[in-house]
Each structure stands twice: as structure tokens, then as C-alpha cells.
Amino acid sequence: MVIYLYGNLGAGKTTLVRALLHAMGYSGRVKSPTYTLLELYQAGGLHLRHFDLYRFHDASEWDAAGFRDEFDGRNVCLVEWPEKAHGLVPQADMEITLAISSTEIIGNGRNIEVLAISQAGRECLKILQS
Numbered sequence: 001m002v003i004y005l006y007g008n009l010g011a012g013k014t015t016l017v018r019a020l021l022h023a024m025g026y027s028g029r030v031k032s033p034t035y036t037l038l039e040l041y042q043a044g045g046l047h048l049r050h051f052d053l054y055r056f057h058d059a060s061e062w063d064a065a066g067f068r069d070e071f072d073g074r075n076v077c078l079v080e081w082p083e084k085a086h087g088l089v090p091q092a093d094m095e096i097t098l099a100i101s102s103t104e105i106i107g108n109g110r111n112i113e114v115l116a117i118s119q120a121g122r123e124c125l126k127i128l129q130s
Helices: 013-023 059-065 119-129
Strands: 002-006 038-043 046-052 075-080 094-103 107-116
Touching: 002 013, 013 046, 013 075, 013 094, 094 119, 107 119
Parallel strands: 002 075, 002 094, 046 075
Antiparallel strands: 038 046, 094 107
């Protein structure tokens, strides 16, 4: 499964991944892949790959990093800033967009929009909604 994560800097993309991993039973430290570009995890019987492509400048970086091999159909790939490798990252099964919202009454919060694109994405969304 491939999940694209959209949102401005500080919108909560890595925090969402951290919450997901902890909900799946992962008890270790969940680091931002901003500098490593990729962090690997195992949780809930799944192999998860957390990518942060913010620092990518062109397609050659994608090929040099060897990321194509991680999208092998066995991993759940959570990709921050997928637009930085447009046309190279496999099509998403789901897209999650986070936005910071602010009101006088509530203060700062987050709006989240989840879009299921493939059948696998629709099945995953159905499970999340139940």
C-alpha cells in the first residue's frame, strides 16, 4: 500500500505517522525522516516505510537513493512530499492531506482529508471508519 501525506511544514505529517505506528503496537522511537529520507519500521505484522522527500530536487536523487526497491508490494509506504518525486513514486492507494486550522475558541488544530484512490485504499478507509 502507498499512502501520500500532504501538508505544509509543521502540519503534522510525521506526528500522524508516529500515532499510526504507536496504535499498531510499535513501542520504539519514531523519528522524522527529514534528514535520513527513509525510516523503516515493523508493526502489527507489517513492514512500514516512512519517506520524507522534502529535500529532493530532481529525479536523479530518487534513483540514486534506491527507493524504487522499497515499493515492492510487501511494504506499506507512507510518503511525505510525494510531489518532489512526481512520476517516480508509485500511484497512491490513499492520500491524506493535513492543514493547520485556527479559531479563537479552539485555538490551533488540524483538518484532515482522506481520499481513497484504489480498492486497497477504499478497504483501508472502511476499516479506519469502523
